[in-house]
Amino acid sequence: MSSDVTDILLKSLRTVDEKVYNRTDVERPTKEVFKQMGAMVTSRITKQDIDICDVGIGAGAFLYYYSTLYPEANLYGLDISEKLIDESRAAMPNCEYTLGNMDDPTHYDEEKFDVISCVGAFACLDDPQFAVANFLRWLKPGGIILIADAFNPDPIDVIMRYKLSDSDRKEWESGWNIFSNETIEKHARAVGMPIEIEWHDLPMPFPIKKTEDSMRTWTVQMDDEPHMRINGSCQILYTQCVIIRKGTA
Numbered sequence: 001m002s003s004d005v006t007d008i009l010l011k012s013l014r015t016v017d018e019k020v021y022n023r024t025d026v027e028r029p030t031k032e033v034f035k036q037m038g039a040m041v042t043s044r045i046t047k048q049d050i051d052i053c054d055v056g057i058g059a060g061a062f063l064y065y066y067s068t069l070y071p072e073a074n075l076y077g078l079d080i081s082e083k084l085i086d087e088s089r090a091a092m093p094n095c096e097y098t099l100g101n102m103d104d105p106t107h108y109d110e111e112k113f114d115v116i117s118c119v120g121a122f123a124c125l126d127d128p129q130f131a132v133a134n135f136l137r138w139l140k141p142g143g144i145i146l147i148a149d150a151f152n153p154d155p156i157d158v159i160m161r162y163k164l165s166d167s168d169r170k171e172w173e174s175g176w177n178i179f180s181n182e183t184i185e186k187h188a189r190a191v192g193m194p195i196e197i198e199w200h201d202l203p204m205p206f207p208i209k210k211t212e213d214s215m216r217t218w219t220v221q222m223d224d225e226p227h228m229r230i231n232g233s234c235q236i237l238y239t240q241c242v243i244i245r246k247g248t249a
């Protein structure tokens with residue numbers, strides 16, 4: 001493979017995120033996904049003075065929602081984008097932020113968090129095994145990991161690159177990879193810790209219209225799903241949340 005092609009394939013920055021997310025996100029109505037995941041957390045973790053880490057924070061909207069659910073919690077945010085960390089810090093100054101890649105195990109000590117969440121950022125990874133292993137290392141026994149994204153119920157992993165047809169850019173855009181439920185489970189079990197795994201659909205309760213930016217998700221009606229998320233690259237997005245609980249044994 002030529003180095004040009006390797007560069008293009010290895011560059012896994014989703015450039016659009018820095019334009020889309022900003023500090024005003026925390027003032028907007030809470031996203032459906034956060035509400036559904038927030039309910040999954042509060043039904044499982046009743047202790048209040050806990051340590052919560054959101055990975056791939058965008059502009060901190062989920063951290064803000066956590067602060068309403070767990071006012072006594074210590075909140076941590078990890079993101080690869082300095083700009084988005086700055087946006088989040090402006091809106092949520094009382095959180096502790098780390099700039100870095102979730103693939104790097106050195107960001108946090110072992111057994112630091114009661115809850116680790118990651119919404120919409122696994123699709124930016126080309127190999128999810130490192131993040132899954134790190135999350136399990138950083139999680140306290142009895143804690144839970146919630147990873148929400150488009151996952152493939154069929155046992156096939158998809159690495160996706162796209163380009164706007166009218167763009168002069170040489171680089172292909174990334175950020176819409178889809179890993180199978182089976183692959184995520186395989187990586188979690190390979191860490192060798194006692195774990196329990198649950199999968200939950202994250203249904204969109206209302207329709208979303210297509211906008212001018214055809215890589216922003218919208219919904220279409222399908223037989224068994226009234227508001228199925230799709231995007232302009234012809235991807236059908238089976239949005240799910242995997243919950244991984246770390247056992248105490």
Ligand SMILES: C[S@@+](CC[C@H](N)C(=O)[O-])C[C@H]1O[C@@H](n2cnc3c(N)ncnc32)[C@H](O)[C@@H]1O
Pocket residue numbers: 017055056057058059061062078079080081084100101102103118119120121124125
């Ligand atoms: C689609 S946005 C989702 C933002 C937010 N979680 C939400 O749902 O609104 C993906 C986020 O993950 C971050 N991200 C992408 N790859 C990452 C990586 N390898 N490590 C840490 N953060 C990453 C991006 O900078 C961006 O903030």
